[in-house]
Amino acid sequence: xxxxxxxxxxxxxxxxxxxxxxxxxxxxxxxxxxxxxxxxxxxxxxxxxxxxxxxxxxxxxxxxxxxxxxxxxxxxxxxxxxxxxxxxxxxxxxxxxxxxxxxxxxxxxxxxxxxxxxxxxxxxxxxxxxxxxxxxxxxxxxxxxxxxxxxxxxxxxxxxxxxxxxxxxxxxxxxxxxxxxxxxxxxxxxxxxxxxxxxxxxxxxxxxxxxxxxxxxxxxxxxxxxxxxxxxxxxxxxxxxxxxxxxxxxxxxxxxxxxxxxxxxxxxxxxxxxxxxxxxxxxxxxxxxxxxxxxxxxxxxxxxxxxxxxxxxxxxxxxxxxxxxxxxxxxxxxxx
Numbered sequence: 592x593x594x595x596x597x598x599x600x601x602x603x604x605x606x607x608x609x610x611x612x613x614x615x616x617x618x619x620x621x622x623x624x625x626x627x628x629x630x631x632x633x634x635x636x637x638x639x640x641x642x643x644x645x646x647x648x649x650x651x652x653x654x655x656x657x658x659x660x661x662x663x664x665x666x667x668x669x670x671x672x673x674x675x676x677x678x679x680x681x682x683x684x685x686x687x688x689x690x691x692x693x694x695x696x697x698x699x700x701x702x703x704x705x706x707x708x709x710x711x712x713x714x715x716x717x718x719x720x721x722x723x724x725x726x727x728x729x730x731x732x733x734x735x736x737x738x739x740x741x742x743x744x745x746x747x748x749x750x751x752x753x754x755x756x757x758x759x760x761x762x763x764x765x766x767x768x769x770x771x772x773x774x775x776x777x778x779x780x781x782x783x784x785x786x787x788x789x790x791x792x793x794x795x796x797x798x799x800x801x802x803x804x805x806x807x808x809x810x811x812x813x814x815x816x817x818x819x820x821x822x823x824x825x826x827x828x829x830x831x832x833x834x835x836x837x838x839x840x841x842x843x844x845x846x847x848x849x850x851x852x853x854x855x856x857x858x859x860x861x862x863x864x865x866x867x868x869x870x871x872x873x874x875x876x877x878x879x880x881x882x883x884x885x886x887x888x889x890x891x892x893x894x895x896x897x898x899x900x901x902x903x904x905x906x907x908x909x910x911x912x913x914x915x916x917x918x919x920x921x922x923x924x925x926x927x
Contacts, residue, residue: 603689606682613679620672627668631661747772747779792839800835801827801862804842808860815850818857825864834923837899838862838871844892845873845919853877853917865925868905872920879917882909896921 634657750772757765795803805821812819829835842860849855855877863870885893896919897907905922 599689599692603686603693606686606689610679610682610686613675613682617672617675617679620668620675624668624672627661627664634661747776750775795835795839796832799829800838803835803839804860804862807839807843808846811846811850817850817855819846819860820858821860821862823862823864826866827864830864830869830925834869834903834925837903837923838869841896841899841921842871842873844896848892849873849875849877849917853879855916867925868922869925870920870922872918874916874918876916879911879913879915881913882911885909893919 637657750768754765754768754772757768792803792807794806801823808819808821811817830838846858846860849858853875855875858873858875861872861874893909900907900921900923904924907919907921909917909919911917911919
């Protein structure tokens with residue numbers, strides 16, 4: 592067996608070991624999920640009993656808090672199980688590629704070169720990056736939903752119970768409570784709309800990239816307090832759907848980075864719709880950073896932008912110095 596084939600075999604053994612570990616973790620997670628489902632059912636039943644028996648306000652609140660906590664744990668466990676299932680599926684595909692390479696003696700008898708093996712490994716690395724980035728986004732949204740709408744819904748239920756009890760005792764106070772409930776519901780509704788827009792803005796499909804970027808910049812400006820501007824040059828037009836999604840997600844990531852990490856107060860987004868290339872730059876006046884530090888960074892967002900822009904025939908560039916802001920640019924081949 593050649594050294595190359597031995598490398599593939601070692602990689603295959605490691606992949607099989609990882610698959611066994613994931614399978615075991617999935618079994619454990621499924622068992623835990625079953626227990627949490629039963630606990631959630633029991634807590635929900637207890638909540639219904641407390642409501643029917645007309646318990647005290649504090650008792651009702653405690654029952655609702657328990658139900659909300661159980662639902663959140665169930666949500667997190669289901670997310671963990673989904674991630675394990677995705678990881679397992681990707682490893683199984685990678686295992687199939689390695690088994691083929693090992694069975695063919697490292698690619699010698701089929702004409703596969705070591706480049707094919709490297710390509711498989713690079714593809715797997717790209718898949719891992721995408722999965723990890725997706726999971727990080729799910730965790731962020733999970734925290735936002737728990738701290739925002741989920742907690743607000745719990746408060747709505749409590750406010751409704753209080754208002755119902757006050758109707759016969761103090762109608763004016765009940766009216767005030769209902770007014771507070773309406774105001775809270777409107778605020779939560781706006782937050783939910785914001786989450787939906789971040790997940791998949793419908794206007795991206797309906798109106799295209801440019802109007803969606805402008806709308807998102809306005810919403811981001813209001814939310815973050817940063818001065819965000821969008822300028823467009825070239826021929827404004829609709830692009831291929833996958834290009835519009837890729838560019839929007841990239842700008843979304845870069846604006847998020849400017850808000851979370853750079854302490855910027857001003858961000859300029861420029862979109863150049865050329866005939867051959869689409870070029871995008873995001874320039875902020877934040878504290879900047881050393882581009883070399885990204886080599887050892889866990890910033891999957893920037894790595895994915897680089898990878899996707901290069902896959903689409905473009906380039907990715909960073910112009911930043913510590914203390915002097917940052918300008919991140921990328922391009923993709925235009926499709927007309």
